[in-house]
Amino acid sequence: MSSRRVERFAPSPTGPLHLGHAFSALTAARGADRFLLRMEDIDTARSRPDWEAAIEQDLHWLDLDWERPVLRQSERLPLYRDAVARLTAAGLTYACTCTRGDIRAALSAPQEGAPVTGPDGLVYPGTCRRAGHPEEANAIRLDMAAAIAALGGDEAVRRLTFTELDEGPEGQTGCIPLDPDALRTGVGDIVLARRDIGTSYHVAVVVDDAAQAITHVTRGRDLFEATPIHRILQALLDLPTPLYRHHRLIRDADGKRLAKRDDARALSLLRAQGWTPADIRRAIGLSDS
Ligand code: GLU
Ligand code: ZN
Numbered sequence: 227m228s229s230r231r232v233e234r235f236a237p238s239p240t241g242p243l244h245l246g247h248a249f250s251a252l253t254a255a256r257g258a259d260r261f262l263l264r265m266e267d268i269d270t271a272r273s274r275p276d277w278e279a280a281i282e283q284d285l286h287w288l289d290l291d292w293e294r295p296v297l298r299q300s301e302r303l304p305l306y307r308d309a310v311a312r313l314t315a316a317g318l319t320y321a322c323t324c325t326r327g328d329i330r331a332a333l334s335a336p337q338e339g340a341p342v343t344g345p346d347g348l349v350y351p352g353t354c355r356r357a358g359h360p361e362e363a364n365a366i367r368l369d370m371a372a373a374i375a376a377l378g379g380d381e382a383v384r385r386l387t388f389t390e391l392d393e394g395p396e397g398q399t400g401c402i403p404l405d406p407d408a409l410r411t412g413v414g415d416i417v418l419a420r421r422d423i424g425t426s427y428h429v430a431v432v433v434d435d436a437a438q439a440i441t442h443v444t445r446g447r448d449l450f451e452a453t454p455i456h457r458i459l460q461a462l463l464d465l466p467t468p469l470y471r472h473h474r475l476i477r478d479a480d481g482k483r484l485a486k487r488d489d490a491r492a493l494s495l496l497r498a499q500g501w502t503p504a505d506i507r508r509a510i511g512l513s514d515s
Contacts, residue, residue, distance in 0.1 A: 232441045233258035235285070235292070236431070238266045239277035242492035243284045246446055246476040249510045253473060254444035255290050262438050263292040267300045268423050268430055284493045288503050297438060299430050306425035309433050309463055310366055310418045318373050318462065319418060321363035322354040329353075342412060345451035349414035366419040368459075370410050377461055380406040388457045391442075391471040394450040404454050416455060432456050436465040447472040476510050 233254040237247060255261045263285070267273035285292070299306075313319050324332070332351045333341040342349040355369060374383050383406040393399040417426050435443060435456075450472040460467050489495070496506065507513040 230259040232260045232439055234262040234264050234440050236264040236266050237281050240272040243281055244491050245510050248506055249476050252512055261292050264297040303424050306429050309429055318369055319366050322365045322367045323362045344413045346416055364421050365417045367415040368418050370415050374406050386461050389469045391469055392473055428455050432459045440468045443468045444471045446475055
C-alpha cells in the first residue's frame, strides 16, 4: 500500500487554466494510482465558482478524471486556524500590525541594508517580533529563528530534507537539506495567517497535502522556493513530507513565461480556436507520438 502514488492538482480558481496548468495536471495524473483535485480558494476576494466550473471543464476536456469529493480549501479554514494555533501555543508566532507601507518604510531605513526578496516577496524586517498587538494584527507571522531553535537548532534543521525528483531553478535535485541561514535571512518571518483570509497558502497546502495523504507533489518550478517553507512547517506540525517534482515552466511561442493573468493562452481559448487535446499535449512536450 505504501508504494501507491497519490498525486493532486491544486489550482486556484482565480482565472483560466493555461498550458502550464495542463502540464502540471497531466504529469501528476500520468503516474498516479490516485489523482485528487483541490481548489485552493482561500482568497475569497479573487476566487469564483465559475472559474472552478471552467477548470473542471478544461480538465475533463484533457481527458482527466479525479476522485470526488473535490477538496475545497474555503471549507477547511478551522483546520488551518488550528494549525496556526498550535504554532502559537508553542511560542513560535507573533502578531504583526504592519501595513505594506510600514514594511517598505522599515526596509528603506539606512541601517537595514539592501532589502532581500524571498519566496513571498520582501523579507519582513521583524519590526513586530517583540511588540505585537494581537487585537490589531494584520497578520500572524512565524518567528523563523524561534522555529529553527524549537526544531533543535541549525544542525537539526540541516538534517531536514526534501526529495526533488525533477530539479530546482539552479539544478538542485535529489535529497535537498534545509539551510537555516537561508531560512532566517532569505525567507524570514513568513505570514501564516492573513487577517482577511485567516490563513495563508503555505499553511493550507501543508495541512491539505497531509490530509489527502499526497505522496507526490507535482507543480511548477516557480514554487520550488516555497518548498523549504513547507518542509519546516511539516516538521513543526508533525506532518509527513511528500516527494516533490518541480517541473520546467511552460513558455509560449515567443519564449515568454505564461503569466497567470495572460489569458491569451488559456486552454479554453485554444480549444475555441480549434486545438485538440492532442495539440495541447504536443505543444507542451507530453505527446507520445
Ligand atoms: N494553488 C497553487 C497555484 O495554482 C498551486 C499550489 C501547489 O501546487 O502547491 O499556483
Ligand atoms: Zn509588523
